[in-house]
Amino acid sequence: xxxxxxxxxARAALSGRRxxxxxxxxxxxxxxxxxxGSHADETDLALQLRAExxxxxxxxxxxxxxxxxxQPKFPVLxxxxxxxxxxxxxxxxxxxxxxxxxxAYMWGMASELDEASMTALAAYYAAQAPQxxxxxxxxxxxxxxxxxxxxIPSEGVPACSSCHGVDAHGLKDFPRLAGQHSQYIxxxxxxxxxxxxxxxxxxxxxxNLRLPEMQAVAAYLEAQP
Amino acid sequence: xxxxxIGTGLxxxxxxxxxxxxxxxxxxxxxxxxxxxxxxMACEACHTVxxxxxxxxxxxxxxxxxxxxxxxxxxxxPKKEQLLELSEFPPLSIMAQVSYTQMKTSVPDLSSVxxxxxxxxxxxxxxxxxxxxYAGKIAPHLGGMIQLTYANDSGTIAIDxxxxxFADEVLLPNNGTLTYGLSLNNNxxxxxxxxSTPAWGFPYAxxxxxxxxxxxxxxxxxxxxxxxxxxxxxxxxxxxxxxIGGYRSAQQGVTNSLTGGAGPLDGTASNVLQGLxxxxxxxxxxxxxxxxxxxxVYGADFxxxxxxxxxxxxxxxxxxxxxxxxxxxxxxQFVGDEHLFTVAGTHIHEAMTLDAAFGTAAANPTNTLxxxxxxxxxxxRRKIGATVQYFSTTGSTDTxxxxxxxxxxxxxxxxxxxxxxxxxWIAEANYLPWLNVKVSLQYTWYSKxxxxxxxxxxxxxxxxxxxTLYLLLWFAY
Numbered sequence: 207x208x209x210x211x212x213x214x215x216a217r218a219a220l221s222g223r224r225x226x227x228x229x230x231x232x233x234x235x236x237x238x239x240x241x242x243g244s245h246a247d248e249t250d251l252a253l254q255l256r257a258e259x260x261x262x263x264x265x266x267x268x269x270x271x272x273x274x275x276x277q278p279k280f281p282v283l284x285x286x287x288x289x290x291x292x293x294x295x296x297x298x299x300x301x302x303x304x305x306x307x308x309x310a311y312m313w314g315m316a317s318e319l320d321e322a323s324m325t326a327l328a329a330y331y332a333a334q335a336p337q338x339x340x341x342x343x344x345x346x347x348x349x350x351x352x353x354x355x356x357x358i359p360s361e362g363v364p365a366c367s368s369c370h371g372v373d374a375h376g377l378k379d380f381p382r383l384a385g386q387h388s389q390y391i392x393x394x395x396x397x398x399x400x401x402x403x404x405x406x407x408x409x410x411x412x413x414n415l416r417l418p419e420m421q422a423v424a425a426y427l428e429a430q431p
Numbered sequence: 432x433x434x435x436x437i438g439t440g441l442x443x444x445x446x447x448x449x450x451x452x453x454x455x456x457x458x459x460x461x462x463x464x465x466x467x468x469x470x471x472m473a474c475e476a477c478h479t480v481x482x483x484x485x486x487x488x489x490x491x492x493x494x495x496x497x498x499x500x501x502x503x504x505x506x507x508x509p510k511k512e513q514l515l516e517l518s519e520f521p522p523l524s525i526m527a528q529v530s531y532t533q534m535k536t537s538v539p540d541l542s543s544v545x546x547x548x549x550x551x552x553x554x555x556x557x558x559x560x561x562x563x564x565y566a567g568k569i570a571p572h573l574g575g576m577i578q579l580t581y582a583n584d585s586g587t588i589a590i591d592x593x594x595x596x597f598a599d600e601v602l603l604p605n606n607g608t609l610t611y612g613l614s615l616n617n618n619x620x621x622x623x624x625x626x627s628t629p630a631w632g633f634p635y636a637x638x639x640x641x642x643x644x645x646x647x648x649x650x651x652x653x654x655x656x657x658x659x660x661x662x663x664x665x666x667x668x669x670x671x672x673x674x675i676g677g678y679r680s681a682q683q684g685v686t687n688s689l690t691g692g693a694g695p696l697d698g699t700a701s702n703v704l705q706g707l708x709x710x711x712x713x714x715x716x717x718x719x720x721x722x723x724x725x726x727x728v729y730g731a732d733f734x735x736x737x738x739x740x741x742x743x744x745x746x747x748x749x750x751x752x753x754x755x756x757x758x759x760x761x762x763x764q765f766v767g768d769e770h771l772f773t774v775a776g777t778h779i780h781e782a783m784t785l786d787a788a789f790g791t792a793a794a795n796p797t798n799t800l801x802x803x804x805x806x807x808x809x810x811x812r813r814k815i816g817a818t819v820q821y822f823s824t825t826g827s828t829d830t831x832x833x834x835x836x837x838x839x840x841x842x843x844x845x846x847x848x849x850x851x852x853x854x855x856w857i858a859e860a861n862y863l864p865w866l867n868v869k870v871s872l873q874y875t876w877y878s879k880x881x882x883x884x885x886x887x888x889x890x891x892x893x894x895x896x897x898x899t900l901y902l903l904l905w906f907a908y
Contacts, residue, residue, distance in 0.1 A: 263600045263608055264498065267490045267669060271606040276719050279768065314471020317500045393768075 257326035265327070268311070273331045278387035279307065285336035285385075287376040291328035295319060304404060305397035337385035339431040350426025353419055361414045366423065369407075374430050384431060388424035395420045463566035463576065464867055464907055465522035466491070471500040474866040479764065479771045480813050481869070481907070482626070482635050486669070486716070486723055486764075489624040493610050493666045495598035496567055496574030513571060522567025526907040530556040532640040536896035539841035547841065554640035556583050559903075562591060572599050584639050590656055590683060592630065593617045603668075610666040618655040619678060619710050622662060625725050627760035627775040630655070633806045633820055634857055634873065641899040642843060645833050645881050646824050646851030648781045648802055649733045649754040654704070657682045662710060672714045677707035678731070688744070696747065701740035703747050708733050714760075723764045730757040737787045750786035757782075769812055776805035785832075793832045800826035800851060813866060818859045826851040833881060835889055842888030850882030855894075871903040 262271045265283075269275050273284030283291065297303035298316035319327075355372070357365040369380045376382035383391065397403035398412040412420075467474055470491070474481060477488030484492065491498055499518060506515035537552040559582070566576040578591035598612030614622040621630040629651040647653065662676020680696060680703045688699045696703050714727025733754040736747045760777040781800040785793040803823045810816030830849035836842040855877040862870045880894035881887045887894055 259602060262602055262606055263494075266606075266608070267487055271608065278720060279766075310473035310475050314473075314500045317471045318502065 253322060253326045254329070257323060257330050260323075261327055261330045265315075269331075273334045274337045278389035281390045282337045282386050283331040284334035285375075286328075286331050286382050287378075287380070288325075288328040288332035289379050290376065290381040291331055292324050293379060295324040295327065296321075299324070302404075305394065305402045307393075308403070336382075336431065339385055339429045342388070342425040342429050346422045346425045347429050348426075349419075350422035350424070353423050354426055358414075358419065363414055363419075364411060366411070374427055383427045386427055388421070388428040391424040391427055392420055395424070463524045463526075463564050465524040465564060465566045466496065468520075469499050469501055469518065469522050469567045475813060478866075479766055479773060479808075480810050480816060480861070480863060481867070482631060483773060483808070484624065484626060484631075485766055486718060489716075490610075490666075490669050492596075492624055493598060493612065493664070493669075493672070494600065495572060495596040495612055496576060497572060497598070499568045516571050518568060522565060524564040524566055524907055526560070526562040526564065527558050527905070528556070528560040528636060529904040530559040530636075530638065530640075531902040532556070532638040533900040534641055534896075535898040535900075536892070538642060538843050541841065554638075556640065559583055559639060569595075573597050582639070590617065592621050592656075594622050596622070607668050609668075612664055612666075614660075614662050614664065614674075614676070616660055616662075617658060617681065618652070619650050619658070619660060619708075619731050620729065621655075622664075622674075623712065623714075623729070624666075624672060625714065625716075625727070625760065625762045625775070626773070627725070627727075627762040627777050628729060628758075629777070629779075632777065632804065633775070633808070633818055634859065636871065636903055636905060637873070637875075638899055638901040641875075641901075642897045644824060644851070644853040645844065645846060646800055646826060646853065648756055648779045648800060649735075650729075650731050650756040650758065650779060650781075651802065653754075654678065654702075654733070657702075658704060658708070660708075660710060662712075664712075670716050670718070672712065672716075672727070674710075674712040676710045678704060678710060679707055680704045696738075698738045698744040698746045700738045700747070703736045703738050705734040705736050705747075705749075705751055721766050723762075723766075725760075725762040727760050728758065729760065730755075732756070735787075741787065741791070752787045753784040755782045755784075756780070771808075771810040771813065771816070773808040774806070775808075776803070778803045781826075788832070791831070794830045794849070795827060795832075798827045798829050798832065800824065806857075810861075814863055816861045816863075818857070818861075820857040820859075822853075822855060822857065824851055824853040828882075840890075842890035842892055844881075845888045846881035846883075847887060847889030848882045852879055852882050853877065853894075854879040867908060868906040869903075871901075871905065873899075873901040873903065875899045875901070 268277060268280040269283050273286070274282055294303065295316050298308060298312040299319055301313050353363070354366045354374070357363045367374070369377060370383050371377045374382065374384035394403060395412045395415060398405060398408040399415070401409055466477060470476065477485055477491055479485055501518045504515065504517040504519060505513070508514055532554045534552055537549040540548040540550045560580050562578050562580040564576065564578050568574045573596070575593070575595040577593045577595070579588060580591035581588045594614055594616040596612055596614050598610055600608055600610045603609055616622045618630050620628040623630065626632060657680065658678040659681035660676050660678035662674050664672060664674035666672050682696065682700060682703070685696065685700045686692060687694055687697055689697070708731055710731045712727065712729040714725055716723055716725040733756070735752045735754065736749070737752060738745055738747055756779055758777055758779040760775070762775040763773065765772040779802045783798040783800065785796060785798065789796045801824070804820060806818055806820035808816060808818040828849045833846040833849050833851050835847050835849065836845040855875060857873060857875045859871055859873040875898060877894040877897050878884055880897055884894045886892065
């Protein structure tokens with residue numbers, strides 16, 4: 207929460223700046239590409255502005271301009287935990303996150319990002335208003351809620367909430383899942399199962415999950431605000 | 432039909448051969464791996480299956496092909512102005528098409544007048560085309576796709592599809608975006624973002640060893656690679672595209688008869704555009720989930736000075752022939768991880784005012800021509816897929832523009848009743864062992880050809896005799 211509050215503060219500062227000088231005029235002279243090069247002399251504000259423009263004009267094509275999108279192939283990033291986002295960008299950069307869409311899209315997109323840019327991009331998304339929960343199949347959501355909050359003890363599946371929070375808003379380095387596209391969550395769980403996305407703790411959690419159980423959890427999470 | 436107006440009775444066969452050669456260059460299309468190298472992203476980011484673009488691919492193109500994730504060689508002034516931003520290696524690609532064409536019925540062999548045989552059926556194109564691309568970023572906000580192609584019909588290397596773009600983007604209130612840019616290109620619609628318009632429409636590749644119908648519209652490749660156009664566009668919120676531009680003749684391989692230089696064009700040149708040909712485009716795309724739906728309109732107004740197309744060199748001044756094209760297009764895409772589905776189509780209406788051709792190469796002072804193409808494509812995991820297309824050409828009857836077979840001539844590329852009407856289907860099956868390698872089997876059925884289904888040329892050839900089987904190996908690296 208501390209990080210999110212900090213980022214909301216930065217966002218407020220940006221908003222103030224926008225009042226003084228329209229953001230789009232300021233941004234008009236900034237770099238468009240993700241390629242970062244050296245930004246050692248860039249001020250924090252300039253870095254934030256550049257990250258905001260990159261997020262809106264480049265990342266936004268798939269993830270939505272404020273991190274909320276309608277394309278379930280690509281995850282919702284709005285209000286995502288900044289630590290988690292920065293860690294994922296580093297994993298894409300290092301080519302250590304190996305699920306298919308990460309390879310096809312994000313390995314390239316993150317290849318030339320420097321650490322400061324990753325942090326600034328993560329901060330931009332963390333500061334955005336979250337995706338509202340969406341309705342779904344009530345019985346599936348109820349099943350998903352039970353699995354999410356209590357796990358499936360008989361199958362050795364722990365409660366998701368123990369790491370991701372009771373409200374699914376994420377904790378520390380664990381990502382926010384509330385409002386995420388169910389199709390995206392399903393695909394990630396499958397990638398954890400197959401170890402294409404090689405995260406030991408999630409492999410352990412997901413390996414005993416059956417498809418209907420994964421679908422139920424995904425439907426529950428998509429419905430959460 | 433634009434091209435036919437340049438013909439007179441004498442040159443009908445050779446002209447049609449020329450037109451066929453021209454059109455063979457037109458429908459080809461491409462996937463350019465240098466874009467993948469530049470962005471670091473797989474083909475699937477920008478393409479469903481090449482060359483059809485996804486939404487991301489359309490945005491990449493509208494933004495000038497400049498998105499780059501490569502290390503850059505830079506230079507800056509003491510005032511922090513960017514002087515240079517150069518990718519560490521040039522965005523070059525090669526593309527090859529190897530093909531085999533079998534027509535249902537071979538065409539006459541003209542080598543022995545009086546005792547004609549039939550031409551060999553079964554044409555191997557090895558290669559049909561071989562292309563070199565510069566495709567990618569040139570400088571900040573400036574990128575391009577420049578194609579240089581060797582084609583087996585011409586036997587030479589020539590400039591092919593080219594689109595140089597400048598683009599920039601501004602943020603609007605409420606996180607909106609506005610991309611604005613310029614495109615300098617050599618083929619109307621080559622700069623377009625959707626696969627429903629002619630330059631990038633289906634069929635993406637087709638035989639250059641078959642018989643083509645007499646009629647096609649000017650905007651559908653009639654001036655491909657023989658014009659230079661500059662258009663300005665805005666692309667609002669990655670959904671609304673508005674573009675306006677103008678084209679001027681930029682003919683290749685044509686010299687001034689007096690100076691021997693590359694210009695100015697004079698009456699020894701054929702089909703020279705008078706002044707600036709206006710081009711316009713308006714399209715809107717709505718996206719939801721994995722779906723997108725686009726609807727748009729586009730058009731151009733070609734005023735053409737026939738010059739030597741009149742039969743002998745003629746000064747480049749009016750009367751001229753005018754081809755006013757107005758078209759609608761639509762495209763629906765579903766891009767899933769396993770299933771991909773596209774429906775696209777366009778209808779082009781051409782109004783011809785043939786002041787120059789009337790009386791010699793056209794029997795009517797005005798004509799109309801309409802073409803319709805509608806296709807559906809399905810792919811499974813971008814590996815195996817198929818496309819079915821319906822195509823139709825209808826137009827006013829003109830016995831000089833679409834001439835009958837002269838006594839003793841072999842027909843085939845003529846119309847006994849002076850009608851351009853042509854109709855049929857294309858079915859294509861594709862297999863991609865890798866995303867940059869495609870094997871296609873395509874079959875074209877004609878139910879009507881140059882005005883009739885049976886005996887369309889008056890000397891016994893049926894539309895179905897032109898049915899064509901086309902096998903293609905197409906790859907790019």
